[in-house]
Amino acid sequence: MKLLKSALLPLAALTLGTSAPAQMPPPEEVGPVRRASVPLGAPCTGAEQWERMFEQINVRNVTCPAVYPVLPKPGKANGKSVIVVPGGGYQFVSIEQEGFRVADALAARGYSAFVVKYRTVETPRETGAYMAKMAQLFGNLGKRELADNPPAVDDLAATIRMVRDEAATRGLDPAQIGVVGFSAGARTAIRLLEGKDEAKLAENVALIYPPMTQVVKGGPRPPLFMAIASDDPLFRQGKLDLLSAWLAESEKTEFHLYSGGSHGFGMGIKGTTSDLWIDQYVAWLDRH
Numbered sequence: 001m002k003l004l005k006s007a008l009l010p011l012a013a014l015t016l017g018t019s020a021p022a023q024m025p026p027p028e029e030v031g032p033v034r035r036a037s038v039p040l041g042a043p044c045t046g047a048e049q050w051e052r053m054f055e056q057i058n059v060r061n062v063t064c065p066a067v068y069p070v071l072p073k074p075g076k077a078n079g080k081s082v083i084v085v086p087g088g089g090y091q092f093v094s095i096e097q098e099g100f101r102v103a104d105a106l107a108a109r110g111y112s113a114f115v116v117k118y119r120t121v122e123t124p125r126e127t128g129a130y131m132a133k134m135a136q137l138f139g140n141l142g143k144r145e146l147a148d149n150p151p152a153v154d155d156l157a158a159t160i161r162m163v164r165d166e167a168a169t170r171g172l173d174p175a176q177i178g179v180v181g182f183s184a185g186a187r188t189a190i191r192l193l194e195g196k197d198e199a200k201l202a203e204n205v206a207l208i209y210p211p212m213t214q215v216v217k218g219g220p221r222p223p224l225f226m227a228i229a230s231d232d233p234l235f236r237q238g239k240l241d242l243l244s245a246w247l248a249e250s251e252k253t254e255f256h257l258y259s260g261g262s263h264g265f266g267m268g269i270k271g272t273t274s275d276l277w278i279d280q281y282v283a284w285l286d287r288h
Contacts, residue, residue, distance in 0.1 A: 035100065037066040037117070040158045049125065051092075060092035060123050060130075065155040067162060068115040070103035071170075078110035080176040080285070081167070083159050085116050087183030087209075087264065089137055090149040091123050094266065098182040098208075101267040102278070109282050112172055114163055118155035118188070141263060142233025146184060146211065153191045157198040164201050178204045178285065180225075182266060183234075186210030193219040204288065206281060209263055212238030221250035225284050227277045229261035254284050 044064040051058055071077070084106075086098035093099065095117060103113035124130045160177060167174035179202045181189035186207040193199045199219050206225040209232055224246060228235050235257075243255055258265075261274025269275055 035068050035070070037068045038162070040065040040067060040155055040162070056094070057096040058088060058092040059095050059117060060088075060120055061125065062093060062117055062120045065119050065151075065158070066117045067159050068100070068103070068117065070100065070107045070113040070115060072107045072110050072112060076110050077112060077171060079171065079173045080110070080178070081112040081114065081163050081170075081172050082106050082178040082180055082285070083114045083116060083156070083163060085118070085152075085156055085179065085181035085185030085188055087181075087185045088120070089134075089146060090121050090152060090184050091134065091137060092120060093117050094182065094264075097264075097266040097268060098185065102180070102182075105267070105278050106282070109286075111178075111282075111285070112170065114159060116156055116159050116185075119149070119151035121149060142237040145213065146187065148191060149184070149188070150191075152184075152188045153196065156188050156192050157196045160192075160198040160201050174201075176203050177201055178206065180206035180208065180281070181210070182208045183210070183264065187214065190214050190216055193221075195219070204285070207242075208277065209234060209265070210242060212240070212242045214238070214242050215245040216242070221246070221252070223252040223288050224250070225254045225281055227256040227258070227274070227281070229258040229263070229265065229272070229274050231260055232263040234263060252288075254288075256280060 046061060046063050048062045048064065049060050051060070084099055084102050086094040088094045095115065099115040103115050106113040123133060163172070163177055164174045179189050187210060189205055189207060190210065193205065194217050202222050204223040204225070209228045210226065212228065212234055226243060247253055256277060258272060258274040260272035261270045265274045267278065
C-alpha cells in the first residue's frame with residue numbers, strides 16, 4: 001500500500017478532454033485514441049474524463065457507453081469478431097492498453113474487434129482525490145473482492161447483440177463472436193455467462209488476469225482461454241479455484257500461467273513470457 005501510494009500520488013493525471021455524448025470522439029489533442037464510436041443508447045448523465053496516466057490513456061466517469069469498431073484492412077478479414085472488454089477496477093476503462101492496442105493486434109490478424117467503453121462507477125473529478133482513491137483500491141488488490149458493476153455487464157450484453165445484429169452488413173459470421181476481458185473486464189464476462197441470454201451468442205471467451213476466486217455459477221461453457229501471472233495478487237488470492245471449477249464442467253480450456261508479469265500486463269512489455277500472451281491467444285483463436 002505504501003509503495004503504491006508513493007508510485008501513484010506524485011503523478012498528476014493529464015486531463016486530455018471530456019465528452020458528454022458517447023458518439024463524440026475525444027478532442028484532437030487526445031491523438032492516438034481519436035477513433036469513431038457507436039453509442040450503445042444508455043442515457044447520459046455527465047461528462048466523461050479522458051486522461052493520460054502511467055504512459056497510457058484511460059477514460060473514467062463514463063455514463064455514455066459506446067463501442068469502438070477496429071476493423072482489418074480490406075481483403076484481410078477472416079469473418080470472425082472479438083469483443084474487447086478492458087479492465088480498470090470499474091473506476092476507469094483502460095481504453096488504450098487493454099482496449100485499442102489489443103484490438104489493433106487482432107485486426108492485424110484478420111479479426112474484427114470491438115472495444116467496449118462501458119459505464120464506470122463515479123470517481124472524484126479532482127486529480128488528487130482520484131489518485132488517492134486509486135491508491136487505496138489497488139493497494140487492496142488480491143486482499144478483498146471487487147464490487148460488481150451491473151451496468152458494465154449490460155453494456156457488454158448490448159455490444160454482443162449489436163455485433164450479432166450487424167454481422168451480415170459487416171461481412172461477419174454471427175456464430176463466430178468471441179469475448180476477451182481483462183481484470184474487471186474478465187469479471188464482467190463472468191457475470192455475463194452467469195446471468196445474460198447474450199452469453200449464448202459468445203462462441204468463445206478469454207479471461208485475462210481474472211479474479212481467480214470467482215467460480216462461474218451457471219450459464220453456458222464456451223471454449224475458454226485464460227492467462228494470468230503467478231506474481232499477480234489475484235492469482236495469489238484464489239490460486240486455481242476459477243480454473244478447477246471450470247474444468248469440472250468443461251475441458252474445452254486453454255490455460256497459461258506465466259512466471260512473471262504481475263497484474264495488468266496487457267499489451268505492455270514486461271520482459272517476461274507474459275509478453276507472448278497475445279500471440280498465444282490468436283493462435284488459440286485460429287486453431288480451436
